[in-house]
Structures are given as C-alpha cells and as structure tokens.
Amino acid sequence: MKIQFLGAARTVTGSCYLIEACGARFCVDCGMHQGNKAIEARNRDEKNYDAGNLDFVLITHAHIDHSGLLPLLVKQGFSKPAYCTRPTAELLDIMLQDSAHIQEMEAQWQLKKYDRRGLKNPPQALYGMADAQKAITYLSPVEYHKSFEPVPGIRVTYYDAGHILGSGTLRLEVDEDGKTTSIIFSGDIGRPHALIVRDPETPPLADYIFMESTYGDRNHKNESLSVEELAEAVAYSYGKGEKVIIPAFAVERTQEVLFCLFKLHEAGKLPAEMPIYVDSPMAIRATEVFGRNTDVFDDEAKALLTNKDAHHFMGRVRYTPSAAESMQINSTSGPAIIISASGMCNAGRIRHHLKHNIWRPGASIVFVGYQAMGTPGRKLVEKAKKITLFGEDMDVAARIFTINGFSGHAGQSQLLDWLAPLMENRPQVVLVHGESTAQETLAGLIKERFNATPLIPDYMEEMTLEGKNVAQTVLHEQKARPRVNWPFLTGEVERKWGMFKDKLAEVESLPWESQTELQEALAKMDYAMTRLLSRM
Numbered sequence: 381m382k383i384q385f386l387g388a389a390r391t392v393t394g395s396c397y398l399i400e401a402c403g404a405r406f407c408v409d410c411g412m413h414q415g416n417k418a419i420e421a422r423n424r425d426e427k428n429y430d431a432g433n434l435d436f437v438l439i440t441h442a443h444i445d446h447s448g449l450l451p452l453l454v455k456q457g458f459s460k461p462a463y464c465t466r467p468t469a470e471l472l473d474i475m476l477q478d479s480a481h482i483q484e485m486e487a488q489w490q491l492k493k494y495d496r497r498g499l500k501n502p503p504q505a506l507y508g509m510a511d512a513q514k515a516i517t518y519l520s521p522v523e524y525h526k527s528f529e530p531v532p533g534i535r536v537t538y539y540d541a542g543h544i545l546g547s548g549t550l551r552l553e554v555d556e557d558g559k560t561t562s563i564i565f566s567g568d569i570g571r572p573h574a575l576i577v578r579d580p581e582t583p584p585l586a587d588y589i590f591m592e593s594t595y596g597d598r599n600h601k602n603e604s605l606s607v608e609e610l611a612e613a614v615a616y617s618y619g620k621g622e623k624v625i626i627p628a629f630a631v632e633r634t635q636e637v638l639f640c641l642f643k644l645h646e647a648g649k650l651p652a653e654m655p656i657y658v659d660s661p662m663a664i665r666a667t668e669v670f671g672r673n674t675d676v677f678d679d680e681a682k683a684l685l686t687n688k689d690a691h692h693f694m695g696r697v698r699y700t701p702s703a704a705e706s707m708q709i710n711s712t713s714g715p716a717i718i719i720s721a722s723g724m725c726n727a728g729r730i731r732h733h734l735k736h737n738i739w740r741p742g743a744s745i746v747f748v749g750y751q752a753m754g755t756p757g758r759k760l761v762e763k764a765k766k767i768t769l770f771g772e773d774m775d776v777a778a779r780i781f782t783i784n785g786f787s788g789h790a791g792q793s794q795l796l797d798w799l800a801p802l803m804e805n806r807p808q809v810v811l812v813h814g815e816s817t818a819q820e821t822l823a824g825l826i827k828e829r830f831n832a833t834p835l836i837p838d839y840m841e842e843m844t845l846e847g848k849n850v851a852q853t854v855l856h857e858q859k860a861r862p863r864v865n866w867p868f869l870t871g872e873v874e875r876k877w878g879m880f881k882d883k884l885a886e887v888e889s890l891p892w893e894s895q896t897e898l899q900e901a902l903a904k905m906d907y908a909m910t911r912l913l914s915r916m
C-alpha cells in the first residue's frame with residue numbers, strides 16, 4: 381500500500397492523503413491550501429491528484445482545509461462517490477458553494493487588476509459554482525460506527541472526532557496479499573467537553589495512526605468556558621442601553637454562542653428586552669443544519685434542547701438573511717445581541733456592526749475565537765485604541781471581551797490522552813496537520829511517554845506501508861521546499877540600490893515638489909524595510 385501526503389505536512393492546511401491499495405486510488409480529505417502565496421500555489425498542483433483516476437474520496441469533516449478542493453477534483457474529472465457523514469454532507473452543501481463564490485469573486489478582482497495594469501492571462505478561478513454544485517451531488521452520506529466497503533478489500537468506519545458537527549476519525553482495514561493492515565486517520569481531534577458535539581472517540585487499535593498535531597506544543601490556557609464573562613458583557617451593555625457584538629465563524633462557533641446564550645436565558649441573566657440576532661446568511665443556514673442533526677449532539681446539548689425553555693429561547697432569536705434586514709438592526713436603538721461573521725472581522729457584515737458600535741461607550745465586542753495576525757479582530761483583542769474600518773479611522777470606545785475555552789481542537793495533553801489507549805499494540809505514529817515546531821514537540825513527548833518514534837512527513841512525501849513497517853519513503857524535496865534564491869534576490873536589491881544612489885545627484889537638482897514626491901516614495905521603502913527586519 382502506498383500513501384502520499386498532498387497537504388497538511390509540516391503545515392496545517394490542505395489536508396489530503398492520496399492512497400493506492402487493493403488496486404484502487406483514493407483520497408482521505410482533499411483540503412484547500414491556505415496561507416501565503418507559495419503555500420496557496422499548491423492548490424494549482426492539480427496533476428498531483430490525477431482526479432479522473434480516483435476511485436473514491438473519504439472526507440473527515442466540512443472545514444475547507446479538509447474538503448475545499450473537492451470541486452476542483454470534479455472540475456478535473458472526478459465523478460465517483462465522496463463519502464462523509466450526513467451532517468458533513470449538509471454542511472458541505474453550504475460551504476463548498478460559499479468557497480466557489482469566494483473563488484469566483486477573487487478571480488474577478490484579479491481580472492480587474494490585470495486589466496488596469498494592461499497585463500494578460502489573469503489567473504482563472506480555482507473552480508466555480510457549477511463545479512461546487514456538481515461536487516455536492518457526489519457526496520455519499522455514511523453512518524458513524526457502520527463499516528462500509530467502497531471497493532472490495534477496503535473497509536472504512538467513521539468514529540466521532542468531536543471537532544465540529546459531523547466530524548470523523550476514520551479507521552480503515554485494507555486486505556492485501558492475505559494480510560490486513562489497519563490505519564487510523566484522526567482528522568481534526570476535538571476538545572473533550574465541547575458545547576454541542578460529543579467527546580472525541582478513540583477507535584479500536586490499528587497498525588498505523590496518522591494524527592493531527594495542531595496544538596502539539598501547547599495546552600489551551602483558560603480551558604473552562606466562562607459563560608460568566610458573556611453574562612458580564614450582556615449586563616454591561618444592557619445597563620448602558622447599548623449592543624453586544626459577537627464576531628463568530630458561521631459553523632459551530634455561532635451555534636455554540638447560541639447555546640451559551642440559552643444557558644444565560646435559563647439562569648435569568650438575559651434581559652427579555654434584549655433581542656438576539658444571527659446576522660450572517662451562512663451562519664443561518666449552518667444553524668438549520670444543526671437543527672436537523674441533533675441526534676449527533678452530546679447528552680448535555682440534547683437535554684438542553686428538550687428543556688421546556690428551549691422553545692421560548694428559540695423564539696427570541698431573530699434571523700436576518702437579507703441585507704435590508706441586516707441594516708435594519710443598526711437603525712434600531714436600544715440593547716441587542718448581534719452574532720455575525722466573519723469571526724476575525726476582516727470581511728462580511730460584522731464590519732458594519734463594528735462601524736456602528738465600536739465608538740459607542742457602553743457597547744461590547746465579545747471575541748470567542750482565534751484572531752490571526754493582521755486581522756482587525758487581533759488588533760482589538762490587543763487593545764488597539766483606534767481601528768480602520770472602510771478606510772475610516774475610528775476610536776475604540778466599546779469594551780472588548782475575549783472569551784477562551786471555545787477551541788475546536790484538542791490541546792497538547794488532550795492529544796496525548798487521545799493517543800494513549802492506541803499505543804497498546806505499538807503502532808507507527810505519523811504526525812500531520814501541524815507547524816513544524818508543534819510537531820517536533822509532540823513527537824518528543826510521544827517518544828518520552830510511549831517510547832515510540834513518530835514520523836513527520838513532508839509535502840509530497842510517499843510512504844510504502846508493508847505490514848507494520850514503512851518499507852520505503854520517497855521524498856520530493858524540490859517540490860516540498862523549492863529553494864529560496866536569496867543570493868539572486870539580495871543581488872537584485874543591491875543592484876537597484878546602487879542605481880538609485882548614482883541618480884541621487886540628479887534628484888537634488890529637481891524642483892522641490894518633485895523631490896518631496898521621491899522622498900515620500902523612499903520613506904515608504906524604508907518603512908517596508910523596517911517591517912521586513914522586524915520579521916527576521
């Protein structure tokens with residue numbers, strides 16, 4: 381059996397294993413590569429997948445970094461089943477179309493940019509809406525714990541990964557040459573005691589464990605979820621007659637926030653005059669998917685739903701799919717709670733709510749998710765006094781709350797706890813889906829605790845599995861880490877700097893106005909250099 385890592389190797393996005401076994405070729409996940417330009421260029425390495433010759437795809441969960449290239453595979457000729465759980469299929473219906481929309485918008489934007497600059501051959505959309513809609517028709521829902529055989533000799537079972545609704549940890553049994561090899565693909569492993577989904581399950585023992593390692597180098601700080609903090613934000617803004625703004629990702633986080641608000645409602649801490657708005661078309665549709673799939677909720681969430689207050693609380697939540705309804709929220713004065721996307725405030729309707737409220741003393745902004753560097757959300761969490769929205773500088777007068785304890789990923793010790801029972805038969809562990817430092821740290825701990833040495837593959841690396849041994853590995857060094865040509869780049873910069881200095885005497889004889897123009901341009905370059913140095 382051969383397995384190749386087409387993503388999430390020494391990085392977190394682009395999860396995809398390409399496997400050849402029993403005469404079949406298939407993928408476990410087909411995620412989009414996200415990050416800087418060099419990483420995203422991997423999305424265009426289409427021939428790696430040879431999509432027309434794939435026999436099936438297994439998808440662990442609906443996040444785009446695990447599923448987002450399915451429409452691309454379809455565009456390239458894939459026309460076989462893509463297996464996933466029922467909730468995942470329903471979420472993908474929303475998320476793949478949303479992804480296609482983003483791809484099409486991006487391509488339009490690039491086209492305009494190329495036109496303005498008189499350039500030819502703008503990059504095409506990775507895929508379009510038609511590809512996404514076709515991909516959705518290939519989704520084949522399967523049940524947790526019920527083995528199925530996509531091709532003779534390969535049996536697949538989904539276990540609950542406890543990460544997002546419908547997320548799965550996969551266990552495969554592969555019959556080859558009279559032997560059976562068992563393999564676990566962890567998918568993204570959830571945090572125990574999450575609000576809606578069940579705790580991550582550990583499947584039966586296997587010969588190989590391919591395991592995520594996102595938080596391999598750290599535990600979550602402040603693990604316990606502070607519903608109290610949310611209560612404080614609500615009380616604060618209610619007292620001042622202002623609004624509570626909650627930026628949240630559309631899938632899972634929005635619904636978790638609703639659950640928290642329900643708990644406050646039950647505890648009598650949610651004033652009746654405070655309407656709750658879910659103001660994001662995608663979050664609204666995702667919430668409907670949750671509503672249809674309560675059978676996979678954990679017991680606590682199920683119990684809450686059967687509570688006599690549930691109906692009453694649900695009646696308080698207002699959904700505002702249209703732009704007009706969304707705008708209406710901000711023309712209504714008085715206290716309210718608004719959950720909107722994007723979660724990091726870098727796009728979407730949330731930016732309008734911030735514009736209307738961030739300068740108002742008494743308003744609250746409540747962060748419930750990770751804020752990436754460079755996003756407005758990160759700036760607010762780091763207590764910025766001013767923020768730029770729609771090109772306008774605004775004072776931050778609202779109170780900023782950050783609530784931890786919502787993470788969808790297991791922290792370091794939870795990853796080790798998940799792995800512990802599986803180490804009984806001394807499997808080969810392979811770490812994926814993590815930054816190098818997180819992976820090295822986790823590998824060290826696995827060695828210390830279980831006396832086993834995990835492998836950490838590179839992008840494109842191929843492994844031949846024979847019984848319990850990795851018989852052979854093939855590296856594609858040039859593809860995995862194309863050499864960065866520093867001598868060329870620094871040489872170019874030095875050459876041009878020399879030319880600049882040669883011309884300086886001429887510049888000093890120019891009219892003062894022209895000199896100030898050039899001065900400004902050079903000052904900008906100096907600033908860019910300072911920023912570059914600060915990152916080294």
Ligand SMILES: [Zn+2]
Nearest residue numbers: 441443543568
């Ligand atoms: Zn995920």
Ligand SMILES: [Zn+2]
Nearest residue numbers: 443445446568
């Ligand atoms: Zn992931």
